[in-house]
């Protein structure tokens with residue numbers, strides 16, 4: 001390995017640099033607000049921030065369908081959901097498609113995928129892969145390897161997934177450049193931190209978002225129907241790990257058998273002595289509930305804090321592991337010629353509107369973090385406010401590797417933005433289409449466009465439109481669709497929406513949208 005690094009360094013010194021490598025890191029449900037490069041109010045993420053400090057941070061990166069499998073299919077194809085066939089989490093990805101990794105292989109790259117996959121078919125186009133089945137497990141995760149065997153690797157998923165990535169990098173023997181997709185399972189629900197970070201976070205108190213206690217009065221059907229409420233839908237036992245023993249005498253909060261079984265199964269995966277320590281911390285939550293019997297907003301107040309403690313502790317593990325990976329790149333001589341991207345499959349509600357989960361076209365869940373470092377190509381500490389979208393990721397990776405971008409990819413390369421050649425992509429509106437209903441949180445299907453200032457949304461199964469002015473109302477609390485001053489804008493935006501539907505060739509629902 002030492003010899004290999006020495007050779008790499010000699011090649012770059014003498015200008016025989018190989019084509020660049022790319023490491024694409026994608027966490028699951030990691031909201032930008034939980035990255036200190038975006039927002040310092042919740043936690044510090046020094047290692048993820050380092051990518052931005054030495055590279056670029058996108059402040060307006062969005063997805064086209066804010067949910068897991070569709071985002072992953074978009075990464076592979078550079079296409080919106082209606083084109084790549086994966087509109088929801090239950091659809092199998094057609095693995096015979098000519099995807100990003102296959103195109104990279106054709107271009108002479110070595111390709112690898114480690115971590116969450118969630119596309120139901122086996123991965124194709126990767127020289128190496130090791131995936132977490134389904135959503136994956138936090139403790140002692142199971143992986144499916146290329147032989148089709150399911151193996152258990154002891155440890156905490158975020159640590160283990162990073163170990164696997166570093167050992168793949170270490171054992172590489174060929175001289176090809178590589179693209180590695182590293183997909184963390186964390187911080188997906190049910191949020192189960194490692195003891196180290198639970199100990200750090202369980203005593204912290206976090207500022208409440210302004211809309212934590214928002215209610216549904218005066219809101220549209222989709223808002224009223226969603227089941228993303230921390231108060232009503234986040235479960236005490238399975239989500240917040242309150243020991244069911246403490247809830248037995250509380251008729252209103254008594255967990256059902258399924259939840260109790262889930263709680264025990266989850267805890268039993270944690271090896272001792274950590275399990276006992278973790279359970280002791282969570283027992284405190286149970287004791288508090290047993291004594292205080294909080295209801296309504298008082299209960300929400302507690303649930304929100306516990307949610308944040310667990311979610312952010314999961315994020316802290318990711319940050320530590322991103323640090324480990326960057327450190328390995330530094331030490332191995334790979335850092336100089338490797339572009340590193342950090343993103344998530346979409347944003348996530350951290351209590352705004354009283355919610356968790358994603359799905360909605362509102363900015364909280366439509367936005368996704370995007371940070372990139374590529375030494376000698378990206379000026380350190382650059383910020384881009386350009387409207388970019390996850391359909392752009394595949395074209396960007398192809399462009400970095402010097403490979404052609406095929407016609408059927410609907411996104412654009414971000415390389416002109418990251419290298420400072422351009423400041424925007426001449427694409428005034430981004431397209432969005434969400435489908436999955438009623439699973440898992442009864443969010444009605446909708447589509448729409450997002451521009452610099454305005455967002456138009458159409459919940460077509462109930463024929464309800466929404467318009468938001470993101471400049472005066474960034475939290476999207478005031479639907480302006482019936483405002484008389486905005487009617488000509490509404491008509492113009494409807495035309496823009498139709499234009500984008502034609503351009504992207506999306507004809508569902510059929511006919512004109514009224």
Ligand code: SGN
Nearest residue numbers: 029067068069089188189190357440
């Ligand atoms: C699970 C979660 C849901 C979540 C979906 C999809 N429930 O079903 O809250 O929306 O995954 O998530 S849980 O009780 O199992 O945590 S996604 O990231 O795969 O889209």
Ligand code: CA
Nearest residue numbers: 028029068345
């Ligand atoms: Ca997700």
